[in-house]
Amino acid sequence: MRVLVIEDDQETASFLRRALKEQGHVAEYAADGQMGLELARTNAYDVLIVDRMLPKCDGLAVIRALRAEEIRIPALILSALGEVDDRVKGLRAGGDDYLTKPYAFSELLARIEALARRASPEEGSTRFVVGDLVLDRLSHKVTRAGEPIMLQPREFRLLEYLMKHAGQVVTRTMLLENVWDYHFDPQTNVIDVHVSRLRSKIDRNFEMPLLHTVRGAGYTIRDSAH
Amino acid sequence: MTALTKLFRTTTFRLSLTYLALFGAAAVVAMFYIYWNTTVLLTRQLHDTIDAELKGLAEQYTAGGLTRLVSTVADRSQTPGNSLYYVADPDGHRIAGNLSTISPELSSSLGPVEFVYSRPAPGGVETRLAFANVFRLPGGYRLIVGRDIEDRRELARLIRSAMLWGLGVMALFGIGGGYWVSRKLLARIDAVAATTRTIMEGDLSGRLPVNGSGDELDRLSGSLNLMLARIEQLMAGLREVSDNIAHDLKTPLNRLRNRVEAALREPYGEPAYREALERTIEEADGLIKTFNALLSIARLEAGAGGDHKETLDVAALVRDVAELYEPVSEERGLMLRADTVEPIFTRANRQLLGQAIANLIDNAIKYGAPGSAQASDATKPEVSVTTVVKGSMAAIVVTDRGPGVPASERERVLDRFVRLEASRSEPGSGLGLSLVAAVARLHGGTLRLEDNQPGLRVVLSLPAESNALVNGAAHQAAPAPEIRSA
Numbered sequence: 001m002r003v004l005v006i007e008d009d010q011e012t013a014s015f016l017r018r019a020l021k022e023q024g025h026v027a028e029y030a031a032d033g034q035m036g037l038e039l040a041r042t043n044a045y046d047v048l049i050v051d052r053m054l055p056k057c058d059g060l061a062v063i064r065a066l067r068a069e070e071i072r073i074p075a076l077i078l079s080a081l082g083e084v085d086d087r088v089k090g091l092r093a094g095g096d097d098y099l100t101k102p103y104a105f106s107e108l109l110a111r112i113e114a115l116a117r118r119a120s121p122e123e124g125s126t127r128f129v130v131g132d133l134v135l136d137r138l139s140h141k142v143t144r145a146g147e148p149i150m151l152q153p154r155e156f157r158l159l160e161y162l163m164k165h166a167g168q169v170v171t172r173t174m175l176l177e178n179v180w181d182y183h184f185d186p187q188t189n190v191i192d193v194h195v196s197r198l199r200s201k202i203d204r205n206f207e208m209p210l211l212h213t214v215r216g217a218g219y220t221i222r223d224s225a226h
Numbered sequence: 227m228t229a230l231t232k233l234f235r236t237t238t239f240r241l242s243l244t245y246l247a248l249f250g251a252a253a254v255v256a257m258f259y260i261y262w263n264t265t266v267l268l269t270r271q272l273h274d275t276i277d278a279e280l281k282g283l284a285e286q287y288t289a290g291g292l293t294r295l296v297s298t299v300a301d302r303s304q305t306p307g308n309s310l311y312y313v314a315d316p317d318g319h320r321i322a323g324n325l326s327t328i329s330p331e332l333s334s335s336l337g338p339v340e341f342v343y344s345r346p347a348p349g350g351v352e353t354r355l356a357f358a359n360v361f362r363l364p365g366g367y368r369l370i371v372g373r374d375i376e377d378r379r380e381l382a383r384l385i386r387s388a389m390l391w392g393l394g395v396m397a398l399f400g401i402g403g404g405y406w407v408s409r410k411l412l413a414r415i416d417a418v419a420a421t422t423r424t425i426m427e428g429d430l431s432g433r434l435p436v437n438g439s440g441d442e443l444d445r446l447s448g449s450l451n452l453m454l455a456r457i458e459q460l461m462a463g464l465r466e467v468s469d470n471i472a473h474d475l476k477t478p479l480n481r482l483r484n485r486v487e488a489a490l491r492e493p494y495g496e497p498a499y500r501e502a503l504e505r506t507i508e509e510a511d512g513l514i515k516t517f518n519a520l521l522s523i524a525r526l527e528a529g530a531g532g533d534h535k536e537t538l539d540v541a542a543l544v545r546d547v548a549e550l551y552e553p554v555s556e557e558r559g560l561m562l563r564a565d566t567v568e569p570i571f572t573r574a575n576r577q578l579l580g581q582a583i584a585n586l587i588d589n590a591i592k593y594g595a596p597g598s599a600q601a602s603d604a605t606k607p608e609v610s611v612t613t614v615v616k617g618s619m620a621a622i623v624v625t626d627r628g629p630g631v632p633a634s635e636r637e638r639v640l641d642r643f644v645r646l647e648a649s650r651s652e653p654g655s656g657l658g659l660s661l662v663a664a665v666a667r668l669h670g671g672t673l674r675l676e677d678n679q680p681g682l683r684v685v686l687s688l689p690a691e692s693n694a695l696v697n698g699a700a701h702q703a704a705p706a707p708e709i710r711s712a
Binding site: 100190194 | 510514525
């Protein structure tokens with residue numbers, strides 16, 4: 001994955017580049033909005049990580065300018081401003097996701113991977129398959145090894161989101177935001193309990209578990225046989 | 227600025243001077259008008275009587291010649307009064323009348339004339355003013371009929387002096403009254419200014435004097451006092467927050483620092499370092515959460531988030547949040563019931579209201595757990611969330627069967643960082659209810675803690691949308707799904 005980091009703080013930027021490289025991604029870097037805009041115009045990136053407050057050209061303005069030029073590279077906005085209003089502003093400017101500082105790197109990584117995947121054709125498919133687990137988005141039916149699995153509507157959406165990002169790490173906040181549409185901290189481990197309930201339905205009677213916990217990051221659904 | 231110039235600069239004093247000048251001018255005009263009219267009237271009356279008398283005497287003359295005229299004049303001269311008569315021969319010598327001599331201007335003129343004459347008085351001779359008409363008789367004789375008008379002059383003098391005195395007294399009272407009123411007002415303003423100064427110097431407990439008269443200054447002071455009370459409250463809140471931040475953020479920061487230091491000092495090896503670092507991250511995450519919550523509350527109190535309100539169904543939102551918490555409550559052996567019958571619409575920020583409801587349910591699950599208090603009775607430990615309409619308010623009621631909150635602490639637990647001793651074992655920042663209270667305030671609602679006998683009953687009231695309420699009542703037939711566990 002080729003990532004452009006537009007961030008004026010040197011230390012943050014170099015930390016991000018190093019960490020992204022460790023994960024096998026190519027990370028390039030722009031120290032201000034103008035340079036970032038130039039780079040994004042001329043190179044094919046998979047994801048942009050844009051700091052909201054930048055010298056010369058504000059982060060939201062960079063995204064707005066790119067969108068006006070029909071450049072649709074998914075963009076993650078990083079900001080110290082974390083209120084609902086700020087978030088709405090960021091998404092309105094054309095950002096695809098919004099992450100508040102300070103953040104955990106695992107959260108950022110999971111989000112940019114999800115963003116990069118979003119541009120792929122799999123996104124719109126009506127059937128998700130992971131191993132012998134099949135989710136049909138049209139008939140709302142889930143089967144594992146041909147056996148039907150009964151899910152509550154919310155469990156279905158939870159599984160749908162996980163399978164849409166099969167093989168990727170999905171964090172608890174991503175689940176809360178995308179499955180429940182809540183952008184606040186629920187204080188208790190509510191998501192974990194929902195996931196473990198889902199796990200008991202899809203994994204309990206099968207030898208090969210599909211839903212895995214990624215320590216310190218979140219969850220992932222994948223076929224470990226491959 | 228001296229006290230006197232300060233006084234003269236007051237609006238009241240200037241106003242009284244202006245009014246004084248206006249009223250003075252009006253009084254002068256009115257008095258002059260009266261005086262002038264009276265004079266004109268009196269003069270006309272005078273002329274008329276003199277003319278009538280002249281006419282009568284002329285008739286006497288025509289009827290009986292000079293002799294008859296002289297005898298009539300002599301007759302009339304005997305009667306005491308203000309009338310003056312004089313009949314002169316062609317040389318100007320007196321033939322009859324009560325005027326002893328006539329002045330040269332009178333002897334040579336004809337027609338109406340004003341003159342001065344002298345007459346005997348108790349202390350010698352006095353000079354008085356008179357008015358007369360001179361009439362020429364055939365043969366060079368002249369008849370003069372007049373009236374003493376000294377009294378009128380006296381009257382005019384009296385009126386003039388009365389006018390001057392009146393104006394003088396008016397000016398005196400005007401200036402004096404203005405001075406008095408201004409001083410009184412200035413004293414009150416000075417008291418207000420003095421209070422303001424002490425407040426500016428940092429003593430926020432100062433209040434403007436209110437004397438209970440209910441006048442405009444009193445009302446102004448009253449509302450300023452309310453404002454001051456609010457400011458004081460906010461400042462106290464701010465001070466409390468900084469104290470709390472000092473305590474509740476510094477303590478974990480210190481803990482974090484100690485841990486890192488300890489890990490560096492002792493050669494534990496990689497696994498120990500790793501563990502120390504992981505615990506550090508955990509601690510940092512906790513700090514970030516607390517910090518975020520504090521910032522959110524501060525921003526809510528400053529009114530942020532209020533512009534992203536939408537009309538939403540509180541009942542649906544309550545069910546939605548309850549569903550999020552339902553597995554957790556089950557895990558803890560609690561039954562979470564969401565009893566929402568009909569849609570209730572309100573204008574709210576979905577995220578903020580959602581978080582408020584989440585905090586309430588989270589609290590109820592954490593502190594309403596069985597075993598924490600009376601698990602003896604038959605009541606099954608349950609947390610219930612209901613929505614009801616009370617008048618124009620939509621109320622979200624969250625109840626539990628936990629130990630509850632003592633009546634004396636119910637106000638205090640809404641404050642930032644306040645945690646009851648019994649709750650120390652549970653993770654939490656002590657900001658949950660503060661945030662709910664702030665969300666309630668932002669939406670024009672209230673947060674109340676009550677006794678659930680046993681347990682705690684929390685009521686979050688928000689203004690309901692009245693017209694949406696009617697619409698909502700129309701399709702209340704749709705049964706609300708009930709979430710049950712355990």
